[in-house]
Amino acid sequence: MLLSAGNLRFAYPSGRGLVVDQVSLNIAAGDIVGILGPNGSGKTTLLRLLAGALTPLDGTVALDGQEIARVPRRDLATRIAVVPQETSLAFDYTALEIVLMGRYPHLGAFEIEGPGDLSAATRAIEATGTQDLRDRGFRTLSGGEKQRVVIASALAQLDRGESASHHASGSLLLLDEPTASLDLRYQFEVASVLRRLHDSSNITIVLSTHDLRFAASLCTRIVLLSSGRILAQGTPADVLTPALVGRLFEVPPELAAPILASAHRP
């Protein structure tokens, strides 16, 4: 297993109760895993735990069988990259500067980006179709454009400069609600970028979402998360049933059925 989580439990110091409770899941190389659940079900927290940004109270997250808490920070960053739901900047960086920030774990403390880093950035920019945005101020971009630039930054971060496939299949891209704040057109845009990435480099993708259609159209595996616990996991066909989805979102199954019918890929 590329990334596996065993019996994860987590609560925020100031919060009430467990946000993630007894979560175990296995992510194989090449999977596109969708963590699906209503608002407040612990999706973002689970994603942060998987990325090593949070330390679980109990349980472990292992990358290639090695506990990520023991993997040096920078090494981990070259394997797992995170795209947050929204990125807001305090200062006017250009899109290219944001992409180059992905090169942080590859550089020494006082090292300046070299030709290798610039070509990694170029590859990431091409993969996300953000060539035209390169020299624009990040804060002037639309929501979908920002999202693609941040994805490019994550790809530059995972780029280990290995021959043909630069994002070797051992890399994980974690996206938190990649389409939550986007309108339909940008949702399609981000989805097609992700699908293209996956098809061309076999990169492993884990994303959280509450969007049934988005999850059904993109993911190879779905994890249903309800109040911090896993309700079900499996292929979209197994998991996205009116009964389960109805339970997940606390709506009657007959309400979930028509949405599911339209969501499944033909």
Place this chain on the structure above:
Amino acid sequence: MTAPLRRGLPAIVICFLAMAVAVLAAPFVGSTPINFGRVFGASVPFADNPDAQIFFIARLPRALAAALVGGTLAAAGVVFQGLLRNPLATPYTLGVSAGASLGAMVAITFGATWAIGGVATASLAGAFFAVAIVYALATARHRGLSTTVLLLAGVTLNAFFSALILFVQYLSDFAQTFRALRWLMGDLDVASYTPILAALPLVGLSFLAFAWLARPLNLLSIGADAASTRGVHVIGAQRLAFFSASLATGAAVSVGGPIGFVGIIVPHLVRLMVGADHRLVLPASTFFGAAFLVACDAIARTVLAPVELPVGIVTAVIGGPFFLWLLITRR
């Protein structure tokens, strides 16, 4: 494709030249005109050469102090802005200058018979005191530094210390109050090289940290989580930024008093020139801040000559309207 970093190098060179020109030219400006040839002329012994004495004893230390203080405050401003992810932060936002001022007020009022440098030492002690309180508050409930709590603690401490400063002033006599007021206005009349040399190690130490922090600050400004998942030791970087910028600010204030606006308008102007990358903003702000304060001090010494204005008045008169203009024209 060229690295974006290289595009900012000319601006750094320009800022450096501005600083060099300012430091060398400012000593020739003043109420008593001095002659370039006579200052550096070897024919007259130093003891009989008033021009050289004015240059080397009165004005050059002052220009160097202005450069040191201006460069340090500008750089500390950049670091605080990056740490707090807020371009409106100043070196004084987190209470360092309020602590320093309180220390200086106490020294002026209760310890006026102390040796030379007593006020500077007391202000540095006050700064450390404030920093310790703010840090303790910001980390009381979290392992990491909460920038929100940091900001709230700093702002509250600023207000509290201001009240204590007024209280101490209420207890002081007329001469002490006048001295205290002059100190609070910011004054670079150092009259010797000693204060500069005393502050230099502290400032140097801080700048070592700044150099290392430039890249982590870039990543911190896109968010703590984003920085951490890109391999930044977020808590360590935040801690280092907080302490080094506080140390630098404390050292600068101990030399020149709480001179305002340098730490905020200089980084703003520099970002307009070089963009947001801290690896460019930090050195450019340092040089430009130095040039800016040397120029302001030259204005302070000459605009009402022979009366000398405290330099803090000049920076405020220039900086206040400028900052308002920035607020209105930029978001």
